[in-house]
Amino acid sequence: SQQGEEDPQALSIQEGENATMNCSYKTSINNLQWYRQNSGRGLVHLILIRSNEREKHSGRLRVTLDTSKKSSSLLITASRAADTASYFCATVLNAGNMLTFGGGTRLMVKP
């Protein structure tokens, strides 16, 4: 079983629309993080939400965490073509810094 599974696997929207990506995980976590990856590049950290937090904002990003359902969502508001990328959630278990990544959502924002 995998820790951190995103859905949808792919999402295509028009510029200006909102994009919502979901992540589910299986075990207790210390925190959950969202990363972005442009094609052929490294992963860039977007936002971290701790297990005792329910919602966090950063610019056009909003992340929620529901530990009872073991799920998180990433909302990108007013999307731009430059938001086109893959988005990954990653969990950190209650011990250590090791990230376990989900399969990612490929977001395409059409101008």
Place this chain on the structure above:
Amino acid sequence: EPEVTQTPSHQVTQMGQEVILRCVPISNHLYFYWYRQILGQKVEFLVSFYNNEISEKSEIFDDQFSVERPDGSNFTLKIRSTKLEDSAMYFCASTRGNSPLHFGNGTRLTVT
């Protein structure tokens, strides 16, 4: 802003050959990681390194893999005898600890 740098960006090698992938983590970071991503698949943890020793490793990180921090700046991943299935992007990452990971841009390893 400080960055994690990886070299080379692309490495082509023949099956059975040894490869060394190099990384320079951010200078005041203490925890170092290697991840890999097979094309189109998820990012997989290989190994974490702290205080000059491996702290965690995955099942992927078998006897063919080793890591080293030979000096105060470099962090290397060695694959002793490459297999076709080792073809992937290899990402190095570092952190001060209890903070997000900073990733390099990766080395694309192609084993032929």
